[in-house]
Amino acid sequence: MTPHVVVIGAGAAGLMAAAAAREAGARVTLVERTADGGRKILISGGGRCNVLPSVAAPARFVSEAPRGLLRGLLDAWPLREQRRFFEQDLGVPLALDETTGKLFPASNRARDVRDALVARVRTAGVSLRFGLAVTSVRRDAAGWIVGSDAGDWPCDRVVVATGGLSVPATGSTGFGLDLARALGHVVQPTYAALTPLTTTPAVHAALSGVSLEVRLNATSGRERARGEGGFLFTHRGYSGPAVLDVSHVAVRSQWPGAAPASVCVGWTAMDAASWRSALADARGRVTTAVARHLPQRLAEMLVREAGVPDDRICVQLRRDERERLLRVLTEYPLPWTGDEGYRTAEVTGGGVALDEVQRGTLESRRAPGLYFCGEVLDAFGPIGGHNFSWAWSTGRTAGRAAGA
Secondary structure (H helix, E strand, C coil), rough: CCCCCEEECHHHHHHHHHHHHCCCCCCEEEECCCCCCHHHHHHHHEEEEECCEEECCCCHCCCCHHHHHHHHHHCCCCCCHHHHHHHHCCCCCCCEECCCEEEEEECCCHHHHHHHHHHHHHHHCCCCEECCCCEEEECCCCCEEEEEECEEEEEHHHHCCCCCCCCCCHHCCHHHHHHHHHHHCCEEEEEECCCCEECCCCCHHHHHCCCEEEEEEEEEECCEEEEEEEEEECCCEEECHEEEEEHHHHHHHHCCCCCCEEEEEEECCCCCCCCCCHHHHHEEEEEHHCCCCHHHHHHHHHHHHCCCCCCCCCHHHHHHHHHHHHHHHCCCCCCCCEECCCCCCCCCEEEEHHHHHHCCCCEECCCCEEEEEEHHHHCCCCCCCHHHHHHHHHHHHHHHHHHH
């Protein structure tokens, strides 16, 4: 008998799961609380949608699971095959951003990605039910019953692709996390990840809008993270890929009993020796020499914070002034005090523990016939398409297994 699979959530993982379950031969119903689905796809990458990274980075994923288990789930659908799916099966050509190594749709339109996925599941014969909120998922003698605003759907298997708690404006409610807990699953503590950091008072508000490429190191006890790339001063604090990639260390350091996190910035790729040489060879004011490598307003602030007089010229720079300046240029302690939370977080950290699901199928070990995929699981990667890759891969794995 053909199994009936209900997929809850039409985000990246859910759309992929629905398509895979249908291709595996199941009758599939995809239920989504928003009117059109794929809202995070639409807003990602500034409306361009960073579909995939060009190089996998399993070592940079964050999870409480053993590294081998995490890597196995990522390797289930290699990047080259994912790219082939988008370009050949969906007809969405991808273009490489040479500077960042990110893959975007050649059209630079996130809507093309979302619409192609929706068309894929619709053409495959999936029953799409938009604008309906799932209110319950319960077992019965025959399988499962998914309750919604429009009544109940008896089914054989359920795929939970409800996402986490990030960007609630896109429809995230944490329903899947609550469901997992109610059914006895271990759910790792959740938190906002890949989120901007804030500082109170806003000591750098005057630099709002200034952006540059930096190196960041965040440390809290034994936890460490490194970020490289774009950094943006905001009215409330700091954003940009480099900040987002280390933000989880800062966020988790605010938990009871955690060690306070330090976040240090190297404002350029130059180390202390390179800066020392540049200052020794420079003529004129120190601020002018620093501003050759940094935005003017930032250069002025750093020289001032190093205690170097505004009119100091390079050849008159005292040893103690030089050492203080080198420190703020290469190991600047970022004065963060908080974060922007789930409102702007790219993803949710924590989630359903990976050892709660079968490695090859993502079926629950506690509730046979129930599958988890995407952001609801305890894993996230860095900025750059890695979290979409996780969604595509785990959605496909869960959908294929549920539909077989």
